[in-house]
Amino acid sequence: MGKPHPLLHTGGLPVQALRAQFPVLAQRIHGQPLAYLDNAATTQMPLAVQEAMQRFERHDRANIHRGVHTLSQRATDAFEEARATLKRFIGAGTQHELVFTSGTTEALNLVAQGLWAAGPGKAWLRPGDRIIVSGLEHHANLVPWQQAARMSGAELVVLQPDAQGRVHEADLAPLLTPNTRVLALTACANATGERPPYEALLAMARAAGALTVLDAAQAVGHAMPALAELEADFMAFSGHKMYGPMGTGALAGRREALERLYPLRLGGDMVEWVSYTAAGYAALPARLEGGTPNVAGAVGLAAAARFIDGIGREAIDLHVQALRAQALAGL
């Protein structure tokens, strides 16, 4: 790989060895070694992840949960092992389940739609209820709630940040009325990097009887509390922001909260029985995973979690902080 990049502050990490894990970085752009700074949008994928996916595609590819042949069994095992790895990675407890999605956007839509789609009398959201989002949310954690409010007759209220872009517990307290049914909050704002005091905000909303939703798209690749320690009913994240494949991600959550969701995708694999006029839906997690999933993607996402754990989220964060300090000093 040649000489270290002049701007790389190693901060104790084996930067050159790690860089070598990312073949995309081994190129020059405008005559300079590529310095890729768009990780908040999409991280690059290390060889370990690419190879895990390739291994699956070359040796184990088959549909899951359906066939009784060897490849189908291997693919099913790989998919369920990936689920177990990711549950460990986010610190899920025995009360939690994890559902594979195409990313954070699908996971948040699964929650927002799932809370009104069962219809009047059955859905969690009812006319006159309150949904709270913060003013720091990505569109993926705003637009689905706008639609949920329209469809259910609930009102959408925004927890406004202060002039510095921070949200405060004291500003949430007066918004938490007895009819507040949802708080949806980011764990890290994509536009500013602001980290709200989400532990306290989620706990307040949950104590008030609301379901709590944490958008962890920007946070999951960094040090954060275990899901089991958070008052979060749902947590969403994307693979491509944690060195995993694009179009992968998950919705994790408390089983009883996930069971409240009306499935977004009705069809194969999410049913126990079907007649011409009705169907019985399967138990979690299959209930929320209708259709053939991205099995290689799930395998890659689990490999990405192992890649991060191999380095350590604290070590990654220390390195990022060192780079940030260096950039600030330079500017």
Ligand SMILES: Cc1ncc(COP(=O)(O)O)c(C=O)c1O
């Ligand atoms: C905070 C946050 N939420 C949600 C999303 C949407 O993620 P995806 O496009 O992977 O579904 C992003 C992506 O930028 C994000 O930063």
